[in-house]
Amino acid sequence: MLISPAYAQGIGGAGGADMLTSFLPLILIFVVFYFLLIRPQQKKQKEHKAMLASVRRGDKIVTAGGLIGTVAKVIGDDELSVEIAEGVKVKVARGMVSTVLSKTEPAKGDDKDEKEAKEEAEEPKKD
Structure with missing residues (x-):
């Protein structure tokens, strides 16, 4: 036979x-x-998320809808009162803040900033 068998x-x-x-x-x-x-x-x-957590009264913000305004009051963990025009305030969900345009100085009652100011005042100046 001329054909060889094929094996698997x-x-x-x-x-x-x-x-x-x-x-x-x-x-x-x-x-x-x-x-x-x-x-x-x-x-x-x-x-x-860190930016949203640091939003406080007086910050100028832009919402996801494009409104530019100033935070008038932080109502709760997830709600802000934003003044978009003189005398016009709207409630905005904190998650809808897209950017913070300008930050304000912390309030005088902020414990962390008071401690830092005291430490700076107590440190002797080196010449």
């Missing part, structure tokens, strides 16, 4: 190395996405 190949013994090389591009794509997309977004979210 057995399962290769190097399956572990083949699995790693086949998943390597997928792992590499995930690492690139993490450093270019996920990590910067988490950092931006953290900065925005």
Whole structure:
């Protein structure tokens, strides 16, 4: 007979190395996405959350709707009263503040700032 019989190949013994090389591009794509997309977004979210926590009376803000106004009163943890024109005040959810245009000096009753002022006054000046 001129035709040789064809036999099925057995399962290769190097399956572990083949699995790693086949998943390597997928792992590499995930690492690139993490450093270019996920990590910067988490950092931006953290900065925005800190900015929202530091909003106080007198700050000039821009809301997500585009209104520019001055914080007249901090009503609660998640609500602000914003003066958008003379005598016109609106309530705004704290989460809807997109940016703080200008910060005001802390109030005199703020314990942290009073302690810092006392420490600066007590330190002897070096010439």
